[in-house]
Structures are given as C-alpha cells and as structure tokens.
Amino acid sequence: KAGVTQTPRYLIKTRGQQVTLSCSPISGHRSVSWYQQTPGQGLQFLFEYFSETQRNKGNFPGRFSGRQFSNSRSEMNVSTLELGDSALYLCASAGRPELVELFFGEGSRLTVL
Amino acid sequence: AQSVTQLDSHVSVSEGTPVLLRCNYSSSYSPSLFWYVQHPNKGLQLLLKYTSAATLVKGINGFEAEFKKSETSFHLTKPSAHMSDAAEYFCVVSSLSNSGYALNFGKGTSLLVTP
Numbered sequence: 527k528a529g530v531t532q533t534p535r536y537l538i539k540t541r542g543q544q545v546t547l548s549c550s551p552i553s554g555h556r557s558v559s560w561y562q563q564t565p566g567q568g569l570q571f572l573f574e575y576f577s578e579t580q581r582n583k584g585n586f587p588g589r590f591s592g593r594q595f596s597n598s599r600s601e602m603n604v605s606t607l608e609l610g611d612s613a614l615y616l617c618a619s620a621g622r623p624e625l626v627e628l629f630f631g632e633g634s635r636l637t638v639l
Numbered sequence: 640a641q642s643v644t645q646l647d648s649h650v651s652v653s654e655g656t657p658v659l660l661r662c663n664y665s666s667s668y669s670p671s672l673f674w675y676v677q678h679p680n681k682g683l684q685l686l687l688k689y690t691s692a693a694t695l696v697k698g699i700n701g702f703e704a705e706f707k708k709s710e711t712s713f714h715l716t717k718p719s720a721h722m723s724d725a726a727e728y729f730c731v732v733s734s735l736s737n738s739g740y741a742l743n744f745g746k747g748t749s750l751l752v753t754p
Contacts, residue, residue, distance in 0.1 A: 530682070559742070569729065569744040582741060616682055627673075628742075630682035 528553065530619050530631035538637045544605040547634045551598050551619030558600040559628070560592060563614040572615075575600055604636075612638045641666040643732050645745035653753050658702075658717040660748045662730035665711060672713045673731040674704055677747075683729065689713065700724070725752045 531550040539545050551558050559574035571584040575594035592602040598619075604611055614635050618628040646661040664670060671690045675683040687698025694706040704715045713730060730745040 561744075568746045571742055571744075618683075627685055627688060628675075628683075630675075630684070632680070632682045635680075 530617060530629050532615075532617050532631035532634050534634060535632065536635045536637075538639060539607050540639050541607055541609060543607050544603060545607060545636060546601055546603045547615055547617075547636075549600045549602075549617030549619075549631060551600070551617075552621070552629055555619035555621045555629070556598050557620040557622070558594055558598065559618050559620070560600070560602050561616045561618070562586075563616055563633070564612075569616070572602065607638045609638050612636060641668075641670065641732050641734050641741065641743050643730050643743050643745040645728075645730050645748050647748050648746065649749045649751065651751040651753060652720045654722055655719050658715070658720045658724065658750065660715040660728050660730075660750065662713045662715065662745060663711055664713060664730070664732045666732055666734045668734040671733040672704075672706060673733070674698065674702070674713075674715045675729045675731060677727045677729065679726075686715070686728075720750075720752045722752050722754070725750055 533548045549558055557576045560572040562570045572586055573583045573592050574581050578594045589605045594600045614633045616630055616633045618630045620628050642665050644663045652658055673688045674686040676686050677683045686702050687696045687704055689696050689706045697703045702717045704713055706713050727747045727749050729747050733742050
C-alpha cells in the first residue's frame with residue numbers, strides 16, 4: 527500500500543510569489559490535513575479536509591488556502607509569499623473521520639528568498 | 640481548550656540506558672494521545688496511541704507510554720536506547736471541540752543517543 531505522497535519535495539520561491547503544494551493520501555483515506563513545521567514555532571495545524579469539505583482550520587492568515595478533490599488528493603496554496611513562510615509543509619491522511627491515527631508524508635520544504 | 644507540554648526540549652542518553660520523554664496534556668474532553676517520531680528530513684511516524692482502552696500502551700521499536708489521568712501525563716519510555724532512536728519526538732493530543740476534531744502538537748523533544 528503506497529504511503530502519503532507530497533510533491534514537490536523541495537522548492538525555492540521569492541517574496542510575493544505564490545506556491546501550490548500537492549498531497550496524495552493513502553488509497554481509501556478521505557481525511558487530509560496540513561501542517562507547517564518551523565524551528566521556531568514547531569508543528570502548527572493549517573487545515574483539515576474530509577470528503578472535499580474543510581472541517582477545521584488553524585490560525586493562519588487568508589493567504590493560506592487549500593482544497594480537496596473528489597479523489598481525496600489535496601492541494602494547499604500560499605499566495606504573496608513572505609520570508610516567514612519558509613518551512614517544511616507536512617500533509618497527513620487518516621482513514622477515519624475522527625483522526626485517530628495520522629499517516630504523514632515526507633513533506634515539501636519551501637524556501638522563500 | 641486542549642494543549643500539550645513536552646517538558647524537555649532535549650534529552651541525551653547513553654546507548655543501552657533507559658529513555659524517558661515527558662508529556663503533560665490538558666483537555667476539556669476525553670483525549671486521544673499519540674507519540675510520533677521524526678527522523679531528519681522525514682515525515683512523522685506513529686509510535687503509539689492511547690484511545691481510552693488500556694492505560695499502558697505498547698508501540699513500535701520497544702517504546703511504551705502510560706496514560707495517567709490523575710497526573711494528566713503521557714510519558715514515553717523505552718528500557719534500552721539504540722543509536723537509531725536518535726530523532727525528534729512529538730506528543731500529540733486529539734480531542735473533540737465545537738468545530739470538530741482538533742490536534743495539538745507538543746514542541747518536540749530531541750533525543751540524542753551517545754555511544
């Protein structure tokens with residue numbers, strides 16, 4: 527069974543640009559959640575989708591958005607990038623709606639110059 | 640409201656000695672608790688989980704944790720550390736809120752294992 531796949535693994539952008547990150551969950555999983563990991567703030571929850579509906583959202587500005595498609599694949603978008611958006615972005619999928627167990631991808635490392 | 644506090648940001652042990660990584664939590668509801676491990680440049684891997692069954696939970700790679708409601712703790716232990724255990728460890732609480740299930744991660748504990 528394939529794990530959670532995130533693309534791209536590494537990317538470099540400049541301030542003001544936008545970026546789209548992709549996450550393919552484990553087959554059959556309908557919940558996908560996103561997290562930002564930085565040395566200073568640790569792991570912070572961005573949002574969670576279940577069956578194409580955003581169920582929960584963390585405390586991030588509106589520049590951070592996401593969506594989920596009918597095949598459960600998810601994308602997150604960050605517009606008007608700032609230096610502070612440099613981070614490892616992790617995606618996780620869950621097979622049960624109550625998020626009892628998460629399966630994480632290896633992350634997309636974004637560097638903003 | 641829910642939160643997780645990992646009491647040590649860094650722990651250093653010698654190979655073959657016991658490991659103790661401490662986690663306290665607060666939650667308004669009956670929580671589910673997890674420990675995850677992250678090796679450098681990797682995603683998080685589930686070590687073990689507590690979901691209101693047995694209070695002593697056994698996980699992978701010889702790790703275990705005990706849920707103590709009276710102390711609001713969920714400390715992670717291992718009898719004998721291996722070099723491969725060196726990684727970042729995260730304690731996570733999941734509980735039900737008005738907007739659905741919410742997850743809170745601890746700040747992480749970096750485990751160093753010396754020869």
